[in-house]
Amino acid sequence: MLHVSFKKIWNGFTLDATLEIPFGKITALFGPSGAGKSTILRIISGLETADEGRISYGSEVWFDKLSGIHLPPQQRPVGFVFQDFALFPHLTVKKNVAYGIKEKKHAQEVRDLISLVGLSGYEHYYPAQLSGGQKQRVALIRALARKPGLLLMDEPLSALDWETRRQLQEDLKQILRQFNVTTIYVTHDITEMYKLADYVIALESGKVMRRGTPEEIFLGKKLSTRIQISGKVIGIESDPIMVAVTVMHEDQYIKTLIDAEEIDRMDLKIGDDVIIGAKSSDVILFKTLTKL
Amino acid sequence: MASRLRGTIVKITPGQIHAHVQILWKAIPLSVIVTRASCEDMHLTAGDDINVIIKGTDVMLAKSLSGLLSARNRAKGVVKHIVQGDVLSKVFVESQGDTLHAIITNASLKEMDIHHGDEVTAIVKSTELILSKEIES
Numbered sequence: 439m440l441h442v443s444f445k446k447i448w449n450g451f452t453l454d455a456t457l458e459i460p461f462g463k464i465t466a467l468f469g470p471s472g473a474g475k476s477t478i479l480r481i482i483s484g485l486e487t488a489d490e491g492r493i494s495y496g497s498e499v500w501f502d503k504l505s506g507i508h509l510p511p512q513q514r515p516v517g518f519v520f521q522d523f524a525l526f527p528h529l530t531v532k533k534n535v536a537y538g539i540k541e542k543k544h545a546q547e548v549r550d551l552i553s554l555v556g557l558s559g560y561e562h563y564y565p566a567q568l569s570g571g572q573k574q575r576v577a578l579i580r581a582l583a584r585k586p587g588l589l590l591m592d593e594p595l596s597a598l599d600w601e602t603r604r605q606l607q608e609d610l611k612q613i614l615r616q617f618n619v620t621t622i623y624v625t626h627d628i629t630e631m632y633k634l635a636d637y638v639i640a641l642e643s644g645k646v647m648r649r650g651t652p653e654e655i656f657l658g659k660k661l662s663t664r665i666q667i668s669g670k671v672i673g674i675e676s677d678p679i680m681v682a683v684t685v686m687h688e689d690q691y692i693k694t695l696i697d698a699e700e701i702d703r704m705d706l707k708i709g710d711d712v713i714i715g716a717k718s719s720d721v722i723l724f725k726t727l728t729k730l
Numbered sequence: 731m732a733s734r735l736r737g738t739i740v741k742i743t744p745g746q747i748h749a750h751v752q753i754l755w756k757a758i759p760l761s762v763i764v765t766r767a768s769c770e771d772m773h774l775t776a777g778d779d780i781n782v783i784i785k786g787t788d789v790m791l792a793k794s795l796s797g798l799l800s801a802r803n804r805a806k807g808v809v810k811h812i813v814q815g816d817v818l819s820k821v822f823v824e825s826q827g828d829t830l831h832a833i834i835t836n837a838s839l840k841e842m843d844i845h846h847g848d849e850v851t852a853i854v855k856s857t858e859l860i861l862s863k864e865i866e867s
Contacts, residue, residue: 654865659781662768662861679815679833680787697732697786697820697833718765719857 440588440620442482444491444501453477453644459588461496464614464621466635468628468655473641475624479590482622483518484511495587514588517581517619521593523573525565525580532561535580544583551579554613571602578610582617589614589621595630600689607633628656628711629688632668656713663715667692671710674701685714733784733830735760739776744769751861753780756826761802761856772863781862786820786833788858792851793842803854805830809846812839823852 440459445452453474459465467475480486482493484500487508493501500509518524525534536548552558555575565573574594581589594610595603611634614621625631631638631652638655640648648655656668669692673684680695683706694714696706706712737755744750749769753760760782764774774780790801807825819839823830830852844850 659865660772660863662764662772664765664768677815678813679818679820700732
């Protein structure tokens with residue numbers, strides 16, 4: 439378990455957080471811009487210092503204000519993946535991945551990692567020659583090559599288009615599970631959080647508001663519906679009996695018909711985040727004539 | 731509004747893929763089919779209190795019901811209120827002290843001559859019911 443408890447005040451903003459991050463799981467820090475999510479990552483990694491508090495990783499103490507312990511960032515086993523990729527532009531894919539580890543000794547590992555994210559054949563490309571999705575794959579395996587005890591990901595997919603993002607979400611989930619790496623994932627996207635996170639810590643204005651599984655945080659209940667699709671309400675067409683509610687899920691519009699009173703009971707408005715629930719037996723499948 | 735009934739799980743019969751959950755709501759037995767995976771994820775156990783959600787569009791109404799019918803969930807009640815739209819109507823049925831909502835076509839409402847105070851039976855198939863369990867904090 440990574441235990442983080444600290445306070446930091448700057449420009450009149452107080453960040454006061456206590457977090458417990460389980461090993462081997464993906465914990466999402468979820469909240470609006472300005473909630474303090476990125477600063478928490480910077481404090482955990484040692485790039486910024488808290489005014490008071492303590493950070494411990496298992497039995498290792500990384501920071502303790504009272505005992506004057508402050509492990510420098512390079513001594514913390516932390517991998518960082520940023521929104522803007524932060525690759526070295528003058529180094530090839532292979533050199534980027536191998537940066538900071540002994541390239542000759544780990545040549546096979548580097549090859550395996552590059553192949554794992556489908557970039558075999560791109561070893562000698564430079565970042566400028568890659569797409570956004572490919573760059574972020576390189577950033578991910580560069581972080582994993584160092585075998586970090588803790589992987590910090592700061593909105594890693596938010597600069598990408600929807601399709602790349604969806605594909606990378608699937609790949610990320612699989613790769614992080616495979617490496618069993620303790621991950622803190624910052625996002626303000628509910629769908630991404632629902633898809634990736636084992637646990638969620640919801641932050642607002644520098645404070646932890648709620649913590650739990652995605653279901654606990656967003657619904658407060660467990661449902662028997664196997665189909666649960668998260669999205670945002672973008673349209674409500676009223677009717678006295680059945681209201682047409684359009685929900686945007688990633689780049690798709692899903693039109694639902696909801697009992698009018700249900701809309702009033704929930705006080706549902708445009709912009710609200712929702713979960714669409716449906717029973718597995720309530721759908722119909724059509725096989726396509728050609729491959730999609 | 732979707733009807734929300736509070737009941738107690740009496741028995742669970744798991745199959746390979748599905749699970750048959752029998753619930754007692756007031757004096758009426760309810761039969762619910764969920765996936766076995768849902769049953770396990772929700773840690774459903776006999777004796778648990780459970781919320782049963784029924785969408786108004788999944789409720790059928792019958793008057794003077796007779797003969798055999800495969801739908802397992804039936805509740806007799808009295809029509810308390812009707813809201814008519816341009817194509818659909820919502821019928822509020824009081825049963826066992828709770829209110830069930832049925833959304834039916836105006837054509838059915840007219841053909842069945844459903845009015846305030848009528849005795850009707852609300853019918854739902856087992857596969858249509860949704861279960862919801864509060865997370866204990």
